Amino acid sequence: MKYDLNEKLAIVTGGGKGLGEAISLALAREGAKVVVADLDINAARRVVEKIKIYSPSSMAMKVDVSKKGEAKKFIKRVIQIYKGIDILINNAGICPRTTFNQIKEKEWDQVFAINLKSIFLLSQLILPWMKKSCSGVVINIASAAGKTGGFGVGAHYAASKAGVISLTKSLALECAPLGIRVNAIAPGVIDGGVNIKVSPKLKKKYKCSIPLGFMGSPEDVAKAVVFLASKNASYITGEILDVNGGFVMD
Numbered sequence: 001m002k003y004d005l006n007e008k009l010a011i012v013t014g015g016g017k018g019l020g021e022a023i024s025l026a027l028a029r030e031g032a033k034v035v036v037a038d039l040d041i042n043a044a045r046r047v048v049e050k051i052k053i054y055s056p057s058s059m060a061m062k063v064d065v066s067k068k069g070e071a072k073k074f075i076k077r078v079i080q081i082y083k084g085i086d087i088l089i090n091n092a093g094i095c096p097r098t099t100f101n102q103i104k105e106k107e108w109d110q111v112f113a114i115n116l117k118s119i120f121l122l123s124q125l126i127l128p129w130m131k132k133s134c135s136g137v138v139i140n141i142a143s144a145a146g147k148t149g150g151f152g153v154g155a156h157y158a159a160s161k162a163g164v165i166s167l168t169k170s171l172a173l174e175c176a177p178l179g180i181r182v183n184a185i186a187p188g189v190i191d192g193g194v195n196i197k198v199s200p201k202l203k204k205k206y207k208c209s210i211p212l213g214f215m216g217s218p219e220d221v222a223k224a225v226v227f228l229a230s231k232n233a234s235y236i237t238g239e240i241l242d243v244n245g246g247f248v249m250d
């Protein structure tokens with residue numbers, strides 16, 4: 001299958017590590033210019049070093065996507081340099097595993113600001129540019145936990161991802177007449193990213209609950225992102241695509 005993302009400008013938030021790194025690499029391999037946006041600029045720079053052989057115009061940018069002022073300056077800079085935005089991957093997220101009774105208000109707010117509010121902020125900022133070209137793709141990285149509730153993750157994390165799923169559908173409805181597609185991916189348990197430090201005992205428990213019998217890889221998620229970003233998915237919007245080895249079927 002040809003994906004043809006040649007010369008498309010893609011932003012990947014949280015692109016410096018884990019799933020975001022795999023997504024940045026996969027988009028660059030398909031010819032996209034990638035802005036690897038991360039709070040951790042050194043991590044973003046390391047990813048750009050890896051993807052430059054496929055996409056020399058890619059670059060790293062530092063941004064805290066949960067802060068309106070920073071998000072605004074970031075998008076302004078992207079537009080100044082690249083003159084437009086074709087693909088936005090809202091991937092940045094945090095996943096505290098705090099039990100419900102232990103969650104402090106500050107941590108609750110931080111999880112919602114990074115996992116959910118950032119998608120509202122960035123999507124609102126890029127839409128005028130996508131409207132201009134009557135095209136564009138937004139892909140939000142949700143989670144199976146947004147459908148099932150927390151399984152080894154915090155209730156605030158699961159609730160924020162349920163919000164991502166709902167926001168994806170609302171945005172897809174509003175953007176469809178403008179020629180802009182909005183979808184989400186709901187990864188299950190991925191062996192990488194936030195799960196890097198998960199204990200072997202919890203990994204074993206996860207595997208027992210996955211029909212395919214193994215955890216997914218960041219590349220499994222990246223392949224789904226490339227598909228949804230491409231013309232092969234031109235009739236797909238408002239979809240929440242499970243990438244989970246059968247962990248959740250709905």
Ligand SMILES: NC(=O)c1ccc[n+]([C@@H]2O[C@H](COP(=O)([O-])OP(=O)(O)OC[C@H]3O[C@@H](n4cnc5c(N)ncnc54)[C@H](O)[C@@H]3O)[C@@H](O)[C@H]2O)c1
Nearest residue numbers: 014016017018019039064065091092093143187190193194
């Ligand atoms: N790993 C999994 O099993 C899994 C499963 C389901 C969903 N997800 C989702 O995938 C996404 C990526 O997760 P990951 O596992 O790769 O995590 P990760 O911790 O490896 O990477 C997240 C990246 O986001 C960046 N980031 C965090 N806060 C930020 C902010 N405010 N502004 C900009 N960048 C910020 C971090 O610096 C980091 O580079 C998250 O939304 C996560 O919820 C992951």
